[in-house]
Amino acid sequence: MPVSTRSQIINNPGQNEPNQDNRTRPKTDQEETHMAHPLRNPHHGLKEKMKALTLLYEQQKQASASVKDPSFKSEESRFSTHPSIDLLSSGKRAESKPKESKPISHVMRENIMPSSTVTRTYVLPQPPVVEDAKENVAVGGGDRIVGFSCPRKANMSSTVARKLSMGSSVVPQTEPREIGGTNKENVQELDTISEKPGVGNRILVFVRLRPMAKKEREAGSRCCVRIVNRGDVYLTEFASEHDYLRLKRLRGRHFTFDASFPDSTSQQEVYSMTTAELVEAVLQGRNGSVFCYGATGAGKTYTMLGTVENPGVMVLAIKDLFNKVRQRSFDGNHVVHLSYLEVYNETVRDLISPGRPLVLREDKQGIVAAGLTQYRAYSTDEVMALLQQGNQNRTTEPTRANETSSRSHAILQVAVEYQVKDESNNVVNRVGKLSLIDLAGSERALATDQRTLRSLEGANINRSLLALSSCINALVEGKKHIPYRNSKLTQLLKDSLGGACNTVMIANISPSNLSFGETQNTLHWADRAKEIRTKACHANEETMQIPQSETEQAKLLLELQKENRDLRIQLARQQQKLLSFQANALTANASPAPSTVSSVLSPPPSSGLPKDKRKPRSTFLAGNCFTPETKKKGAEETGKGLRQTVKALEAEIEKMKKEHASQIKQKDDFIRELSRKVSKVAGVEGEGLKRVVTRASLRPKEPLGAELKSPSHRFLSPAPTAKKRSFWDITTVNSPSIATLNGRKTRSHVANEPAAAPSMLLQPGFARQRA
Numbered sequence: 001m002p003v004s005t006r007s008q009i010i011n012n013p014g015q016n017e018p019n020q021d022n023r024t025r026p027k028t029d030q031e032e033t034h035m036a037h038p039l040r041n042p043h044h045g046l047k048e049k050m051k052a053l054t055l056l057y058e059q060q061k062q063a064s065a066s067v068k069d070p071s072f073k074s075e076e077s078r079f080s081t082h083p084s085i086d087l088l089s090s091g092k093r094a095e096s097k098p099k100e101s102k103p104i105s106h107v108m109r110e111n112i113m114p115s116s117t118v119t120r121t122y123v124l125p126q127p128p129v130v131e132d133a134k135e136n137v138a139v140g141g142g143d144r145i146v147g148f149s150c151p152r153k154a155n156m157s158s159t160v161a162r163k164l165s166m167g168s169s170v171v172p173q174t175e176p177r178e179i180g181g182t183n184k185e186n187v188q189e190l191d192t193i194s195e196k197p198g199v200g201n202r203i204l205v206f207v208r209l210r211p212m213a214k215k216e217r218e219a220g221s222r223c224c225v226r227i228v229n230r231g232d233v234y235l236t237e238f239a240s241e242h243d244y245l246r247l248k249r250l251r252g253r254h255f256t257f258d259a260s261f262p263d264s265t266s267q268q269e270v271y272s273m274t275t276a277e278l279v280e281a282v283l284q285g286r287n288g289s290v291f292c293y294g295a296t297g298a299g300k301t302y303t304m305l306g307t308v309e310n311p312g313v314m315v316l317a318i319k320d321l322f323n324k325v326r327q328r329s330f331d332g333n334h335v336v337h338l339s340y341l342e343v344y345n346e347t348v349r350d351l352i353s354p355g356r357p358l359v360l361r362e363d364k365q366g367i368v369a370a371g372l373t374q375y376r377a378y379s380t381d382e383v384m385a386l387l388q389q390g391n392q393n394r395t396t397e398p399t400r401a402n403e404t405s406s407r408s409h410a411i412l413q414v415a416v417e418y419q420v421k422d423e424s425n426n427v428v429n430r431v432g433k434l435s436l437i438d439l440a441g442s443e444r445a446l447a448t449d450q451r452t453l454r455s456l457e458g459a460n461i462n463r464s465l466l467a468l469s470s471c472i473n474a475l476v477e478g479k480k481h482i483p484y485r486n487s488k489l490t491q492l493l494k495d496s497l498g499g500a501c502n503t504v505m506i507a508n509i510s511p512s513n514l515s516f517g518e519t520q521n522t523l524h525w526a527d528r529a530k531e532i533r534t535k536a537c538h539a540n541e542e543t544m545q546i547p548q549s550e551t552e553q554a555k556l557l558l559e560l561q562k563e564n565r566d567l568r569i570q571l572a573r574q575q576q577k578l579l580s581f582q583a584n585a586l587t588a589n590a591s592p593a594p595s596t597v598s599s600v601l602s603p604p605p606s607s608g609l610p611k612d613k614r615k616p617r618s619t620f621l622a623g624n625c626f627t628p629e630t631k632k633k634g635a636e637e638t639g640k641g642l643r644q645t646v647k648a649l650e651a652e653i654e655k656m657k658k659e660h661a662s663q664i665k666q667k668d669d670f671i672r673e674l675s676r677k678v679s680k681v682a683g684v685e686g687e688g689l690k691r692v693v694t695r696a697s698l699r700p701k702e703p704l705g706a707e708l709k710s711p712s713h714r715f716l717s718p719a720p721t722a723k724k725r726s727f728w729d730i731t732t733v734n735s736p737s738i739a740t741l742n743g744r745k746t747r748s749h750v751a752n753e754p755a756a757a758p759s760m761l762l763q764p765g766f767a768r769q770r771a
């Protein structure tokens with residue numbers, strides 16, 4: 001991770017400076033003194049190289065600036081003195097405003113804003129009086145600042161070259177955007193979010209300084225950060241009282257960002273400057289991300305979430321989003337979906353409905369957490385409630401550095417879809433996504449607790465932030481391979497950093513000199529991030545043509561209805577397929593016996609089974625039974641259901657038997673009655689008539705009212721019941737009733753018939769004993 005090296009950049013204007021201005025400029029006392037002492041430094045060669053590079057850089061810069069702007073002024077008039085000097089020696093110095101400082105020749109400029117005319121300066125206010133063996137040492141003065149460069153020693157020339165090329169503004173420029181409170185000299189040329197749909201946008205980087213904490217004040221810490229003109233951040237390192245070697249040395253750096261917020265800045269101001277424009281872009285159908293980066297306790301969560309009295313960016317953005325979408329929606333309808341997750345110890349978890357860790361997958365939409373719940377929210381209050389619920393589930397622990405330290409990275413995503421009418425009165429469907437990310441704090445192991453779970457968390461946090469910095473480096477250096485896969489965090493941030501997305505980074509810093517290292521680190525990475533350009537972000541919108549005439553509208557309506565119907569049918573088919581698939585899967589997993597029985601005995605819908613007995617089966621099928629436990633449970637339930645089905649079927653059969661028997665009895669009675677009447681009539685009508693002989697008449701007379709048995713009875717118990725008549729006796733072809741009743745054709749056998757056809761009743765199983 002980045003820190004400074006102490007490479008001294010000291011020019012000797014009298015010897016090497018080719019600049020005409022410098023040559024003609026009268027030398028200061030210190031310069032004279034400096035010239036009087038030849039360099040005895042063992043790093044002489046290195047210093048010489050650095051000097052040469054610096055000069056080359058200066059010349060190139062000057063040349064490009066003069067080509068671009070004829071009114072380009074001399075270097076000195078644009079440089080500023082490090083204002084941290086004011087923190088230390090305000091009494092000694094006359095100039096309190098850094099911009100009004102007198103010209104200084106020993107300057108190294110760095111951190112040029114891409115697509116910006118503002119030059120960041122690094123100032124060596126005074127050349128060293130005495131050269132000693134150490135670099136970057138200013139001896140002799142009271143409190144002086146000695147510069148140090150970024151850790152780019154190895155590829156210094158290439159870095160310079162890259163920066164020069166960036167400085168020449170190949171990047172398309174847009175209208176300058178004035179940051180609130182920024183004076184004219186420091187107006188940043190920013191890429192406005194919504195104005196450049198076809199060109200990739202630079203990540204906008206903001207810095208927020210938090211107020212000094214009570215604890216820090218009590219520990220006697222001093223403020224080491226100063227924000228000037230809402231854009232420049234000056235960082236000063238105070239020498240420790242006990243560090244005798246560096247006692248009189250001070251180091252300082254100067255950074256410029258898109259905007260920097262002093263500790264008095266309100267939450268609303270921060271929101272308006274950083275995120276309001278992004279929300280606007282999201283409402284135009286683009287994707288946007290805001291993430292807070294910084295050391296533990298620097299104020300990231302405060303910036304993102306805030307408190308009840310001072311709500312932060314997340315809350316203000318959601319409120320703004322809801323208000324605007326309601327105002328703009330063409331028909332008053334809108335869809336807002338919300339998801340909230342955390343990355344804790346390299347596992348991804350759903351914060352709103354916590355459960356198992358989620359797996360990251362890459363699909364057409366980018367990296368997504370599979371199974372992450374998407375909530376449809378209808379109001380700001382609802383979102384707030386979900387947010388609160390999510391935060392309660394978020395992993396926070398007290399550490400030495402912060403009492404409510406977030407131990408995880410949290411990502412809130414809000415997707416909004418709505419329809420607006422454009423200038424041509426077309427209805428446009430817009431879909432945009434806003435990601436709000438509160439990163440866990442970068443930290444030193446000592447800053448938190450060691451050898452505990454906290455240290456493991458810390459290691460994971462640092463690992464993911466290291467992966468983040470590797471990605472930032474790779475993106476800045478334009479590498480082909482960006483190592484997103486090194487951590488879950490970078491996978492999730494892939495879209496925000498290198499995708500088609502408008503991204504804002506808020507770097508949070510502490511004012512305390514006790515956190516100098518962390519602050520410097522944060523500023524360094526924020527400074528690097530400034531150079532990242534995301535991909536061109538096209539609006540995700542679709543125009544829906546609504547016809548003017550009523551006939552055409554009606555036609556469209558019909559078409560849409562038809563389409564809707566077709567889709568419903570397709571959906572139903574798919575659901576059916578799914579169900580049959582699940583049923584097959586269950587059958588395959590259930591024990592073989594019940595499954596066979598079920599296939600054989602599955603009752604038809606009209607089987608008369610009680611509804612509640614079928615219900616459990618269908619719900620069981622509808623469920624997702626993919627675990628062994630649920631499978632076992634499912635099989636048991638199936639068996640139980642099948643047993644119940646068998647019982648019900650048996651009862652049904654019994655009932656049918658009874659009904660059948662009673663019907664037969666009724667018919668027997670009826671026939672008996674009829675035959676009685678017939679025989680009476682026959683007796684009255686005389687002897688001349690042929691005697692109709694039936695099998696029954698051949699049998700000995702039975703007493704009336706003898707009990708009849710049903711065929712089923714016979715079926716069950718084939719024991720001889722010789723004297724009993726039954727339905728079978730009557731309804732067979734031998735029955736006299738048929739002949740009598742029909743009156744015309746008879747299948748009855750007259751007595752003189754030679755042989756009677758063999759009766760069914762004589763066949764095996766139906767044999768009866770004859771008298």
Ligand SMILES: Nc1ncnc2c1ncn2[C@@H]1O[C@H](COP(=O)(O)OP(=O)(O)OP(=O)(O)O)[C@@H](O)[C@H]1O
Nearest residue numbers: 210211296297298299300301302402405406440441
């Ligand atoms: N701008 C601010 N104004 C007032 N108080 C602030 C501000 N920024 C931070 N604080 C306070 O500082 C403390 C630490 O802030 P916060 O919890 O937001 O830090 P953090 O960066 O999220 O830390 P961590 O990474 O450990 O979670 C909190 O008590 C918070 O209220």
